[in-house]
Amino acid sequence: MKTMRDVAAKAEVSYTTVSFVLNGRxxxxxxxxxxxxxxxxxxxxxxxxxxxxxxxxxxxxxxxLGFLVSFPEAEATARMLAGALDEAEKHNYSLKVLKLNxxxxxxxxxxRCLELRLxxxxxxxxxxxxxxxxxxxxxRQQIPVAVLERPQRPASGIGVITDDSQAMRLAVGxxxxxxxxxxxxxxxxxxxxxxxxxxxxxxxxxxWKLPIPEGYVSRGQIxxxxxxxxxxxxxxxxxxxxxxxxxxxxxxxxxxxxALRVAHESGLQVPQEISFVGYGDLAMATYSYxxxxxxELPFRxxxxxxxxxxxxxxxxxxxxxxxxxxxxPARLNVRSSTGPAPREEARQEPS
Amino acid sequence: MKTMRDVAAKAEVSYTTVSFVLNGRxxxxxxxxxxxxxxxxxxxxxxxxxxxxxxxxxxxxxxxLGFLVSFPEAEATARMLAGALDEAEKHNYSLKVLKLNxxxxxxxxxxRCLELRLxxxxxxxxxxxxxxxxxxxxxRQQIPVAVLERPQRPASGIGVITDDSQAMRLAVGxxxxxxxxxxxxxxxxxxxxxxxxxxxxxxxxxxWKLPIPEGYVSRGQIxxxxxxxxxxxxxxxxxxxxxxxxxxxxxxxxxxxxALRVAHESGLQVPQEISFVGYGDLAMATYSYxxxxxxELPFRxxxxxxxxxxxxxxxxxxxxxxxxxxxxPARLNVRSSTGPAPREEARQEPS
DNA sequence: ACAATGAGCTAACACGAATTACTAATTTGA
DNA sequence: TCAAATTAGTAATTCGTGTTAGCTCATTGT
Numbered sequence: 001m002k003t004m005r006d007v008a009a010k011a012e013v014s015y016t017t018v019s020f021v022l023n024g025r026x027x028x029x030x031x032x033x034x035x036x037x038x039x040x041x042x043x044x045x046x047x048x049x050x051x052x053x054x055x056x057x058x059x060x061x062x063x064x065l066g067f068l069v070s071f072p073e074a075e076a077t078a079r080m081l082a083g084a085l086d087e088a089e090k091h092n093y094s095l096k097v098l099k100l101n102x103x104x105x106x107x108x109x110x111x112r113c114l115e116l117r118l119x120x121x122x123x124x125x126x127x128x129x130x131x132x133x134x135x136x137x138x139x140r141q142q143i144p145v146a147v148l149e150r151p152q153r154p155a156s157g158i159g160v161i162t163d164d165s166q167a168m169r170l171a172v173g174x175x176x177x178x179x180x181x182x183x184x185x186x187x188x189x190x191x192x193x194x195x196x197x198x199x200x201x202x203x204x205x206x207x208w209k210l211p212i213p214e215g216y217v218s219r220g221q222i223x224x225x226x227x228x229x230x231x232x233x234x235x236x237x238x239x240x241x242x243x244x245x246x247x248x249x250x251x252x253x254x255x256x257x258x259a260l261r262v263a264h265e266s267g268l269q270v271p272q273e274i275s276f277v278g279y280g281d282l283a284m285a286t287y288s289y290x291x292x293x294x295x296e297l298p299f300r301x302x303x304x305x306x307x308x309x310x311x312x313x314x315x316x317x318x319x320x321x322x323x324x325x326x327x328x329p330a331r332l333n334v335r336s337s338t339g340p341a342p343r344e345e346a347r348q349e350p351s
Numbered sequence: 352m353k354t355m356r357d358v359a360a361k362a363e364v365s366y367t368t369v370s371f372v373l374n375g376r377x378x379x380x381x382x383x384x385x386x387x388x389x390x391x392x393x394x395x396x397x398x399x400x401x402x403x404x405x406x407x408x409x410x411x412x413x414x415x416l417g418f419l420v421s422f423p424e425a426e427a428t429a430r431m432l433a434g435a436l437d438e439a440e441k442h443n444y445s446l447k448v449l450k451l452n453x454x455x456x457x458x459x460x461x462x463r464c465l466e467l468r469l470x471x472x473x474x475x476x477x478x479x480x481x482x483x484x485x486x487x488x489x490x491r492q493q494i495p496v497a498v499l500e501r502p503q504r505p506a507s508g509i510g511v512i513t514d515d516s517q518a519m520r521l522a523v524g525x526x527x528x529x530x531x532x533x534x535x536x537x538x539x540x541x542x543x544x545x546x547x548x549x550x551x552x553x554x555x556x557x558x559w560k561l562p563i564p565e566g567y568v569s570r571g572q573i574x575x576x577x578x579x580x581x582x583x584x585x586x587x588x589x590x591x592x593x594x595x596x597x598x599x600x601x602x603x604x605x606x607x608x609x610a611l612r613v614a615h616e617s618g619l620q621v622p623q624e625i626s627f628v629g630y631g632d633l634a635m636a637t638y639s640y641x642x643x644x645x646x647e648l649p650f651r652x653x654x655x656x657x658x659x660x661x662x663x664x665x666x667x668x669x670x671x672x673x674x675x676x677x678x679x680p681a682r683l684n685v686r687s688s689t690g691p692a693p694r695e696e697a698r699q700e701p702s
Numbered sequence: 703a704c705a706a707t708g709a710g711c712t713a714a715c716a717c718g719a720a721t722t723a724c725t726a727a728t729t730t731g732a
Numbered sequence: 733t734c735a736a737a738t739t740a741g742t743a744a745t746t747c748g749t750g751t752t753a754g755c756t757c758a759t760t761g762t
Contacts, residue, residue, distance in 0.1 A: 001468075001492060003748055014712045019750065030709060047491070049465040053413060054748040057404045058717050064447075072436055073651070075634065078429035085423055085450040094467065096415075096447050099436040114400040116445065117352075140398070141352060227637075257638035264640050283426065284635035286578075287608035289615050300424070354718055365742045370720065381739060405718035409747050 002046045011042035063093045066113050068123040070103040075282045083303030091311045105130030110137050120310035122146040144313035146306040151196045158309045159325035160302050167295050167330035168200035171277045175247045176208045179341035184216040184237050184245035186255045213242035227258045234262040246341045253278035253285050271339030290336035298328040353397040362393035414444045417464050419474040421454040426633045434654030442662045456481030461488050471661035473497040495664035497657040502547045510676035511657045518646050518681035519551035522628045526598045527559045530692035535567040535588050535596035537606045564593035578609045585613040597692045604629035604636050622690030641687035649679040
């Protein structure tokens with residue numbers, strides 16, 4: 001592969017001149033048009049491409065961000081990545097994806113980030129310890145860190161997350177407007193992210209002055225493809241002593257869809273007798289039967305915002321000390337799984 | 352960030368000695384244990400990390416592969432990426448993801464690959480022209496290229512694809528074994544990948560000596576979230592003059608699920624009256640109602656194999672000239688959307 | 703006429719590592 | 733005992749680029 005020196009030889013100018021022309025720094029040093037052209041022609045004729053590695057090394061600034069991901073096969077991850085890629089391209093940065101084992105961060109992964117001299121690092125779905133570890137190590141090397149879709153307490157570094165209050169207001173508000181009063185939530189095993197959504201659910205229900213009977217917020221876990229646990233939970237919910245909920249919110253789309261399936265199998269009409277709302281709006285929401293009303297989480301925007309923030313910090317590292325969370329709004333996509341609440345008497349029938 | 356020179360100063364040895372110790376090349380040059388230890392201690396005390404950029408530059412070998420992706424938000428892409436990441440880690444390579452605009456490859460993206468001095472490049476879902484362009488440019492720089500999930504004609508470079516014949520045999524075989532004789536296929540707008548699947552379908556049907564009435568293979572397109580086109584096609588299929596198919600294979604999972612929804616809405620019982628099989632086995636297959644029987648495409652394996660092949664080529668570029676396609680087998684995940692074919696008389700009832 | 707200016711370049715060093723060639727001190731062999 | 737071989741290193745060069753300092757020549761001002 002040709003180097004600048006080759007171009008210089010061909011254009012019969014010095015190596016430095018080539019550098020100046022190719023980097024467009026002829027503002028500082030006047031290069032007459034004919035010399036410029038000679039250099040450019042020589043460069044294209046030789047098929048010269050600049051060596052990003054060498055530039056990065058000499059400038060000490062690697063225009064490359066690391067994306068630490070635990071579950072690269074998840075659609076949510078993929079969508080954040082998509083957003084991050086678009087934004088990175090705008091800033092002429094590139095993205096390196098690094099896989100973690102589960103949501104733990106081992107020393108080896110940290111080492112890789114440091115060895116690659118990444119300009120910044122973003123991470124999703126890390127556990128508490130790993131996150132602290134990451135912050136510590138990166139702070140030592142002055143490398144900015146962005147944490148995606150994970151409430152931080154205390155805030156440390158850059159956080160980019162969905163505005164869960166707003167998102168839940170969309171879900172609950174939609175159902176409440178349709179007349180639903182008995183709304184249940186199927187949640188996940190505790191983790192910061194699900195706790196935040198749960199809290200938002202309870203707060204919103206309070207705003208709407210809707211009661212949450214004991215057991216209306218239940219926790220399950222999907223170990224795909226085994227969803228029996230959630231199915232059991234749903235069945236219990238459907239014959240709840242305080243009355244069957246007229247709407248169920250799944251804290252993720254899979255949760256909602258498993259519950260929806262149980263309702264189908266129990267012979268319930270959706271949405272005539274019971275409504276379902278998902279959270280995430282993954283592709284599966286569009287293609288379920290009936291199509292699932294779901295809160296569309298701003299995955300792309302989260303990825304994009306994280307990159308934007310990182311690039312800002314790289315450019316102006318002075319205010320490293322100010323940690324903050326950026327909240328991004330969700331949208332509601334209303335589909336066929338939600339409808340008006342059934343009339344009171346309808347619920348009294350045996351199911 | 353500390354350099355080798357700092358370590359050398361601290362350990363009171365020469366810079367070169369540090370290099371030899373840290374690269375474990377003390378086989379060639381005996382370094383006594385105490386010196387070795389002194390260097391290692393100095394390195395850890397200073398928190399030295401080697402500079403992958405500098406190594407790559409001087410050695411001319413960048414342990415980094417490019418993953419050119421058109422639709423990073425697609426689950427299929429994500430799963431290939433996951434497989435690629437795992438394999439790359441094994442070989443101590445890292446992966447850089449580059450986004451393309453649609454499935455066209457512009458000169459700018461090529462330039463990026465070259466500027467980054469990638470050791471190899473893998474691409475998915477590129478159109479014909481872009482692929483030729485990519486091959487041309489990369490061949491010029493001796494950079495190996497792997498094409499994922501796309502039949503190549505003629506074969507050029509490394510191809511890694513699903514064995515469509517085998518995959519279709521799984522789908523059709525499963526249905527045939529359940530007694531289905533009237534099997535329809537809902538395909539996509541022509542493209543190499545769908546043409547290959549269609550051809551495999553026809554071939555397999557022939558093997559089973561099953562007829563394919565005119566119109567049983569129809570082509571649609573999903574412009575998510577608008578699936579009306581597919582819905583129309585399905586409705587036509589359900590009142591086909593040659594008799595309603597007892598099973599429909601979707602050439603992608605979304606195709607199958609849209610068709611399944613139409614069947615639901617037409618009041619048909621699934622799978623008692625009609626069966627559905629998807630192709631891809633995306634997450635949506637697991638969470639649909641009823642859960643979709645689907646051909647699981649070896650996305651992870653495809654990503655992994657591509658990386659493996661690329662790494663091989665990088666290590667031994669001598670046999671660049673031998674293009675080949677690697678076929679990977681699919682698996683069938685039987686779920687609730689398929690069942691025994693309905694008895695003949697059942698079909699004669701008005702639907 | 704001669705210094706001061708500026709245009710248009712070039713030489714030389716830096717970046718952080720790999721690698722080759724070389725040396726000084728010690729041990730071995732005959 | 734003296735040359736050869738081995739041990740334990742070091743100095744110097746290289747990779748492809750960015751950057752700074754400086755150099756030559758022509759033009760301008762007085």
